[in-house]
Amino acid sequence: MATIDIDPQYSGVIYNGGGGNLVERTVLDNGVRILTEVMPGQKAVSIxxxxxxxxxxxxxxxxxSTHFLEHLLFKGSANYTGWDISEAFDRVGGDVNAATAKESTCYHARVINTNLAMAVDILTDMVTAPLLESExxxxxxxxxxxxxxxxSDDPAYVVHESLAEQVLLGHPLGRSIGGTPEVINSISREDMVSHYNRWYRPEQLVITAxxxxxxxxxxxxxxxxLSRSGWMSPESNLIQTPAPRRDHHAEFxxxxTxxxxLTRPVEQTAVMVGGRGLNTVDPRRFAMTVMNVILGGGMTSRLFQEIRERRGLAYSTYSFAASYSDLGYxxxxxxxxxxxxxxxxxVMSTELDTLAQKGVTADELERAHGQIAGNVVLGLENTEARMSRLGRAELVTGQYT
Known part of the structure; x- marks a missing residue:
């Protein structure tokens, strides 16, 4: 399937896969964007x-503060207490959760389709009318x-965060999502309300299902x-167009180097070696994905074979690539x-040098292509993966693939 560019103002069908598989997009008058993918035969819905x-x-x-705010939205809204939110989903065997990332926050649920209206009502109330109570x-x-x-007690987590901080030195993307104890202790309710009012607006909201x-x-x-919440009211003078997507151009x-x-009282040493990568729309990102699989993306990868299988140096070893709208590592x-x-x-340094100087073999390339293709298909078997793909397409890349 070809990559399809998504115009910010477009409402209509984005992709028709046949057999009832349909991807559609609607932009409401207040700037809220709604994207859906129909999965024929499914009774579950992820939103x-x-x-x-x-x-x-x-x-x-x-x-x-963004992560802090995400937590608070589960503590009560205009029409639902924290207990009400949890009880409503437990009662129907559904799930509700949230995730804060470096460029977005997502409140998501998975329910049987007959309970979708309930999920929409609760998530809308959480996002548009949180109480943010001091207690x-x-x-x-x-x-x-x-x-x-x-x-902070997890060595793997610590080195992952430290690598981002060192590669993206001084850049906001290099910071930990959760913040620091000092800052968390200092954030006031006024700070939280201000942060909420700045970002939680119709033009910033994307709903995918x-x-x-x-x-x-x-x-x-x-x-x-949204009408019940006041976010569709014509008297509210809300911005009528979606917020622009992030700029894809930035100086690294x-x-x-x-x-x-970092010293911690633990038995193992967590080792991380890395450097600059690619942003989410760089045309080289596909080659980067293939390279990552060959280098450290499975049991047949070069790192796994050399570090674990041949030398017995580690139980867990892998490589990864993190991409954002304008930067990556x-x-x-x-x-x-x-x-x-x-x-x-x-060994890690040697494997990088070997990759740069000698490239990859035809067998490695074929195996990586097969692994990636299989992972994509298997990953899209569930509703949550497809819901997340729509969110990424709308907020980050502006492209549906």
Missing amino acids: GFWIGVGSRDEQPSGYG QMDTERGVILEELAVD AGGLDHKELVQTVSAA PVMN ERLT FGMYAGCHPAKADEVIE
């Missing part, structure tokens, strides 16, 4: 309410501090819920005994 704000958009005094904020502050403590659904019915359901920040060692990871860390680093 996501995406806000175009992530940790990269925070002010220095509010690092972690709940103080309670959730403690939860987040414990979450940060758990992360996939599964056993009807696009027109969902648009009507969402419109009714200075990168720290020095070796960084890549890395190689292994967890090993402290005495073996230098050898692991040497």
Whole structure:
């Protein structure tokens, strides 16, 4: 299938896969965008309410506020208490959760299609009318501090965050999504309300859904819920066009090329080697995906074979690539005994040099193509993956593939 560009103002069919598989997009009068994919034969529906704000958009005094706000939206809204939200989904065997990323926040649910209207009503109320009460904020502050403590005790998490910080030195994308204990302790309710008012607006909202659904019915359901919330009111003078997508052009920040060692009282050493990568729309990103699979994307990858199978240096080793709207980075990871860390680093560096100088074999290329194709097909068997793909297409790339 070809890549299809999505015009910001377009409403209509984006893709018709035949057999009832249909991808559609509607832009409401207040700028809210709704994208759906019908999956014939599915009774489940996954739906996501995406806000175009992530940790990269925070002010220095509010690092972690986007993630903090995500937690608070589950603590109560105009028409639902925190208990009501949880109980409604538990009662029908559904799931509701949220995720804060560096460039977006998503509140998502998975339900049987007969319960989709309920999910829309609750998610709409959470996003448009959260209470943000001081008492709940103080309670959730403690939860987040414990979450940060758990992360700081995980060597793999620490080196992943440290690599991003060193490669994207001084850039907001290099910061941890959760923030720091110092900043989390200092954030006030006024700060949180200000952050909410700045970003939680109709033009920033994207709603995506996939599964056993009807696009027109969902648009009507969402419109009714937004009208009840006041986000469709003509008297509110709301912006009528969707917020623009992020710029894909940026100058890469200075990168720290020095070796960084962090000491923790743990048995294993977590090793990470990496550098600059590609943004989400760079035409070389497809080659990067193939290279990543060959280097460290499975049991037949070069890192796995050399570090684990031949040398027995580590149990877990892999490579990855992280891409954002304007920047990206890549890395190689292994967890090993402290005495073996230098050898692991040497192997990683050697594998990169070999890849650059000698390229890949025809067999590796064929195997990588097959692995990627299979992973894509298997991944799209579930409604949540397809819902997320629509969100990424709308907010990040502006392209449906």
